[in-house]
Amino acid sequence: MKKIVVFTGAGISAESGIKTFRDADGLWEEYKISEVATPEAWYKNPAMVQDFYNKRRKQVMEALPNKAHYALAELEKHFDVQIITQNIDDLHERAGSKNVLHLHGEIMKARSSTYEKLIYPVKNGIISMGDKCEKGFQLRPHVVWFGEEVPNMEIAYKMVSKADIFIIIGTSLSVYPAAGLIYYTPKKSKVYLIDPQGKNIDTIENLEIIKEKAGTGVPALVEHLINSKKTTSRL
Numbered sequence: 001m002k003k004i005v006v007f008t009g010a011g012i013s014a015e016s017g018i019k020t021f022r023d024a025d026g027l028w029e030e031y032k033i034s035e036v037a038t039p040e041a042w043y044k045n046p047a048m049v050q051d052f053y054n055k056r057r058k059q060v061m062e063a064l065p066n067k068a069h070y071a072l073a074e075l076e077k078h079f080d081v082q083i084i085t086q087n088i089d090d091l092h093e094r095a096g097s098k099n100v101l102h103l104h105g106e107i108m109k110a111r112s113s114t115y116e117k118l119i120y121p122v123k124n125g126i127i128s129m130g131d132k133c134e135k136g137f138q139l140r141p142h143v144v145w146f147g148e149e150v151p152n153m154e155i156a157y158k159m160v161s162k163a164d165i166f167i168i169i170g171t172s173l174s175v176y177p178a179a180g181l182i183y184y185t186p187k188k189s190k191v192y193l194i195d196p197q198g199k200n201i202d203t204i205e206n207l208e209i210i211k212e213k214a215g216t217g218v219p220a221l222v223e224h225l226i227n228s229k230k231t232t233s234r235l
Contacts, residue, residue, distance in 0.1 A: 001080045004225075005163035006072055007181055008085045008092070011170020011195060012214040016063040016091055037145050042113070046138065047129050053141040057107050057125045060089045068169065068214035069095035071222040078226050079165075084156045086171060086178050088143050101159070103152050103178050105143035113140045153177050160184040167192045167221065170214045173201075194218060 010018075035041050036052040073096035075081050083092055083100045088107040092100045108125075112118035112133035119142055120133070131139045144150055156178075160166060166185045172195070173179040182204060185191055191207045194217040198209040210217045 002164040002229075003080045003082070003162055004075065004165045004167065005159050006075075006081065006083045006167045006169065007160075007171065007178075008083065008087060008169045008214075009171025010087060012066075012068050012218075013063070013087050013089055013091055014170070015066045015068065015213060015215045016089075018059060018063050018087075018089055018091075033146060038147050039145055040147075042140060042145070046140070049140070050127055050129060053107065053143070054126050057122065060091075060107055061125050063089065063091065065091045065095035066215050068218035069097070071219040073097045075222045075225065078229055082159050084159060084181070101152055101156060103144070103150055103156060105141070107141060107143060109142035110139040111142040113138045150177060156181055157184050161186065163189050165190045165192070165225070167194065169194045169218060171195065172197070192221060194221065 031048075031052060035045070036049050042049050069091050072081070072083060072092065076097055076099070081097075081099060083097055084103060085092060085100060086103050088102065088105050090106065090108050108122055110120050110122050110127050110131070112135065114137040115133060115135055118133045118135065120139065127139050127141065129138065133139055160181050161184045163185055166182070166189055168182065168191070171179075173182065182191065182201065185204070187205055189206065191204055192210060193201075193207065194210045194212060194214060196211055196213055198211050200209060201207060210221065212220075
């Protein structure tokens with residue numbers, strides 16, 4: 001069975017109404033990055049950071065998976081599919097995808113501010129100051145802030161290095177280290193880039209650019225891949 005690795009960015013969630021980091025009217029616009037998304041911000045004003053992520057979590061809880069999310073869940077029924085996402089929402093999981101690796105954390109989870117491996121689901125969508133882990137330390141959002149290491153990158157590199165097909169959706173490929181994943185694909189792999197602003201990458205062989213939004217481009221590609229598999233199996 002062919003192994004398909006899918007890499008998703010903010011563009012796929014934007015179609016579900018989750019405002020992206022760079023949106024002119026986005027939730028991030030109310031704050032400077034340094035005020036809410038760095039370890040220094042947490043040490044300086046943890047209450048502000050909690051409030052910011054509580055607002056973002058509410059936004060995620062109100063959002064619904066879109067056609068692209070559901071198409072990827074359908075793809076998993078026909079291929080060995082692994083999703084790697086930069087997004088901290090849970091829309092892939094709610095759509096039915098089982099194999100999802102979050103590079104930048106998961107907003108619907110909290111973790112100990114001291115013991116990183118103590119992770120908990122967020123109840124009622126709120127982390128309050130005074131909510132503590134079992135060892136007595138304050139809980140913080142289970143997300144990767146600017147300046148922190150991305151702990152799952154090595155796992156992601158290995159996944160991509162074994163892909164027969166690599167699908168990139170809704171990302172500008174400008175945020176590193178995640179943007180470098182494309183360079184780990186085997187030369188024989190077929191690579192699809194689905195993004196309205198998708199640009200050619202000369203160093204990547206077998207690259208096909210689909211200049212569409214995720215909601216239309218992903219279902220069409222998934223249908224094509226599934227039909228191709230059925231045709232091949234009949235030969």
